[in-house]
Amino acid sequence: MARGVYIHIPFCHQICNYCDFNKFYFKNQPVDEYIEALGKEMALVTKKYPEHFRNIETIFLGGGTPTALSPEQLDKLLTYIHAYIPMSSVKEFTSEANPDELSAAKLQVLFDGGVNRLSMGVQSFDQGLLQKIGRTHSNEHVYETIALAKQHGFHNISIDLMYGLPGQTMAQWLDSLEKAFALDLPHFSAYSLIVEPKTIFYNQYAKGKLHLPTEDLEADMYDVLMQEMSLHGLQQYEISNFAKPGFHSEHNKIYWDNDEYAGFGAGAHGYLAGIRYSNHGPLKKYMDAVFAEELPIVHEHEVTQAEKREEQMFLGLRKTEGVMHSIYEEKFNEPMNAQYEQVIEKLESEGLLEHDERGIRLTRKGRFVGNEVFQQFLLED
Structure with missing residues (x-):
């Protein structure tokens, strides 16, 4: 039985230098057709495994960037979700978001569509570091967007932070933590940079042009992270995640509990009926399969x-x-x-x-x- 649903939106207005997820520049992409394909995939999978979708607890819109979509596109996506995913048992519905893309109109569509949690990619409060990693937002975007989200009824808000970034100092890390705590949010995720293949950073690293903090400094940053989160009343419930009571990420706990979930979209991964699977990553291959009434699976493995x-x-x-x-x-x-x-x-x-x-x-x-x-x-x- 699936406990959760992951839906991949592989479009971005800006590609981050560290990101190895399946993603495409938004411009000139078949975004509307992709959303239609998502609806068709949901119809195919829920028809094949109806018994696995009776008690869905969480839905997670990830990417890419779901908030790269227009309000109209978000509304269409949410319409498909409500049409094919039983919502009666869903207790957490998360959307990832970029601070400089969440307008009042998008927030209203998400809220009306049942989204009750936002996961925002902030990464750093140092503008120079943000430019190094390919982020386009400013601190003002973060402050304004969080205030706007709260006005629209969103109170379960998480932000992502990163440490071990190129040239990052302990002083910069402490400053980012201080600014993050000032937001008074119930959840934080904090990840050390991992240089993954097929990323801009990987190419720079291979050429000797990526200057990272030492392992000792990175460990010290993690040590400070755990100390500061505890001092500010946030419980560490997973290696990289911290929350006030009652605000753990229920969707991510499905992964850590090794329970089953459905994955929809180009490049998405899922775990259903004892089988781990992944979908075609290229948009054309994914959409061609779905519009031919076929599951867009490129690889599957029955877990022993x-x-x-x-x-x-x-x-x-x-x-x-x-x-x-x-x-x-x-x-x-x-x-x-x-x-x-x-x-x-x-x-x-x-x-x-x-x-x-x-x-x-x-x-x-x-x-x-x-x-x-x-x-x-x-x-x-």
Whole structure:
């Protein structure tokens, strides 16, 4: 049974230098036809798996940039969503947004269409760093847009921040955190820069032209992040996410709980009926398939029981509550120690994991090397 729905809007008015998601410049793209194709894909998938869409808890509009669409295009998209996704059990409906694209008209369309959470890509409050990473908004855009969103009834608002950016200093990071806290928002996500292939930054890095903070400075930035979030009353509930009580991202928790979700759109990924799949990325291939009444899937993989166990561990350990013994045993009909006793003991002895009668979780030390810990749970067959 799917718990969530992800819908990919791959259009941007500006391409960020670090972004490796499936995206296209908005200008001269078949945006209206793409939205129609999304409606057709939703119709095809919900018809094929009707039983998987009975208890959808979350919907997430991601990208790209959903707010690159016009108010009319957003309204059409939301009409399709309401036509094909049962809304009665949906408790969280998020849209990603750029601070310089959210007009009053778009906010009204989103609010009227049931969106009740905004996730805004701020990244930094330093204008020089914003230019380096390819962002076009200003701090004034952020302040004005958040105020406007609150006026339109949006109170569940999150912003993304980034650290480890090219040339970023600790003073710049502290200043961004201070300005972020002044907004008095209930949720923050904060990510270290990862230089991904097929990005502008990757090309610069390969040429030796991308000057990044040292690993020690990046670790110090993460340490400061955790301290400051705690001091400002925000609970760290996942490696990169912090919230006031009651404002956790329910959609992202579906991923970390290793539960199923549907993915719609060009380049979208999903996990339905035990199968992980990805759609065609190129717009033409995606739309040609859908308009031919075919699912636009380019790759699918039936997840084995061993892979499900591994995913349960390395996804669940991203959460500060960790992996619960009761949930693991309910899913796999065996205790966690049946597969992972030696791994857990080793990581505990290194001070990277801790456990109690409820489950296992990363220690504070373990959060700094999370990926190295997760790799320990990828057992050889």
